[in-house]
Amino acid sequence: MKLSPSFHCVGEFGGPLGPVQKTGLPILYLDTEYGAAIRSKTEYVTATLTLPDEGGETISLSCGVRGRGNTTWGWPKKPYLVKLDKKTSLMGMPAHKRWILLANFMDRTMMRNLVAMKVSSMTSLAWTPRCRTVELVLNGKHQGNYLLIEQVRVDKNRVNIGDDGYLFESDFHYDNEVQWMDPHGKCVQFGSGIPFGIKNPDPDEITSEQVQKGKELISRTAGAIYGADFADPDIGYAAYIDVDSFVDYWIVFEVMGNHELGNPGSVFYHCKPDGKLTAGPCWDFDWGVLSYNTSPQARTGLLNRNACWYARLFDDPAFRSKVRTRFQELLPQLQTIPQYIDELEKQLDASATLNFKLWNPAEDAWTNGGHIINGDENMSFHDAVARLRSIYEERLTVIQKNL
Secondary structure (H helix, E strand, O other), X not given: OOOOOOOOOEOOOOOEOOOOOOOOOOEEEEEEHHHOOOOOOOOOEEEEEEEEXXXXXXXXXXXXXXXXXXXXXXXXXXXXXXXXXXXXXXXOEEEEEEEEEEOOOOOOOOOHHHHHHHHHHOOOOOOOOOEEEEEEEEOOEEEEEEEEEEOOOEOOOOEOOOOOOEEEEEOOOOOOOOEEEEEEEEEOOOEEEXXXXXXXXXXXXXXXXXXXXXXXXXXXXXXXXXXXXXXXXXXXXXXXXXXXXXHHHHHHHHHOOOHXXXXXXXXXXXXXXXXXXXXXXXXXXXXXXXXXXXOXXXXXXXXXXXXOOHHHHOOOHHHHHHHHHHHHHHHHHHOOHHXXXXXXXXXXXXXXXXXXXXXXXXXXXXXXXXOOOOOOOOXXXXXXXXXXXXXXXXXXXXXXXHO
16 A cells, blocks of 8 residues: 655645654554545545554554544544554554544644543543544645544453443433433433443444343432432442542543533443443543633533532532542642643644644534634634633632532
């Protein structure tokens, strides 16, 4: 297969800026067979992935690539799913076949997902997707800044629950192959009931018995949460869920100002066979995150106090106490995030200049009733980062006051 030539970027006046335009980020080359376009979210195109390994040497890997995402697939800068022919470690991350290239099209800061995964990694959540920022060159054409990230999959190095464990997704898009509405509780999109889907066991292999067992697991858990004895430590919700994981999961969403815990989008739960339901992993933190544009109530109060099951959990004084205590425990680490944002700003500066010559994130408005989503799409990169940092710091103060 013919691979891309060295990465050329077109400059402001149309001329190449040299054989390799260096941004300080690794360059990931993706070359499809015969230069075929990637048009489908279901059909893979044969391709070769070329990128540096952990030691800096270049490796080329056979793979298939297809589109992915819901709203994000409709935007000009496309996200992709890469399926390698065999499990391989990429850029120091544990070996696996499946990887995601997130476009972060709508994110003027290019760091919302990076910051969210950093915050998640500070908690006790069992696994947080590892990720690396890269420049993507697709069939010889620079596509801008992308996030190479581990896909949420059951694996010993990812969601480690074994082949018989359950990975559930609660998502308002309601587009999982195995899905249903549990009648307990409420969410913004559907009102009464909460959507659930089964991601593992694999929908192509799951049996009707496994589907029924998964539905019953969710129903029993929700029934305990909304039952008369829900706060009883022996027969209430604590007998069915890993409470510490639910506390930490809520804190990540709340600190990041992610409203999709209550209007569930990419909200995950998992459990080992016959184990307690555990919250996580975190995923998809770009829409409305660290922005008052979509969640103005976050300026002065808690955003996810009444998010789905949490509306009931917060009725228990013991749960509220756990959240307050845990937030104070995590606060010293959470207060280091502004420094991390500063570091990312320096790291991404040159990449941002090139990326926003290619793409205009304000084009996200056409999927949002003509209104930009995060509120920073028309800002400069540095102004958007300053806004993000300021809102993050305000979130820590607001949460402390309201817990």
